[in-house]
Amino acid sequence: MVQYLHARLDASFAALSDVTRRGVLEHLGRADASITDLADEFRMTLTGMKKHVSVLEQAGLVVTEKVGRVRTCKLGARRLEEETAWIERYRMQWDERFDELDRVVAERVADELKRKKKNDAYQKRK
Template structure:
């Protein structure tokens, strides 16, 4: 996937500390809504909405086990984030910095 709108949804979902904390918890493994809500003083419907945001961004998937709705992390969309950052890597990567400096030096010598 990884179209523009998908990235919009992923970054918007990640822009909230509650949702990032939920993902962090899910990195340890599957969990139900109540379990995920437990660390927060927020109401359950609020958490439910956060989960829907995460689901629509495809950062999580949700199962069905009796009355439980177990949530699982979907790492694919996080991979998309990393992939997006790759276009900027050369800016902070030391090797490329060195190359940049070499180019600047070269320019300097020939102007």
């Protein structure tokens, strides 16, 4: 299971990296649609849109069903939980990392202050 996680993240982030596909997901969030509907909305050939839908379907973000001659696309079962989890983990690391940098900077500033005080005291004594 775990060994597939990387591939899953690869597929879904790649699916999200195209403005048309994000648009399709947003559309399907509002209403189901046929390939023709989507191709019209995004000014593209049926063949082109079909490819995008396939990418989204591969990533599990969309499911489709063909009844009669029309294939209807809906949102899939995946809610991008793993993707969110990855990003959340990353952000926590990011925060820690920058807090650390802040601490280092703060320390340096404190040292500098101390050095200055000492020096001032020395100057006074002179």
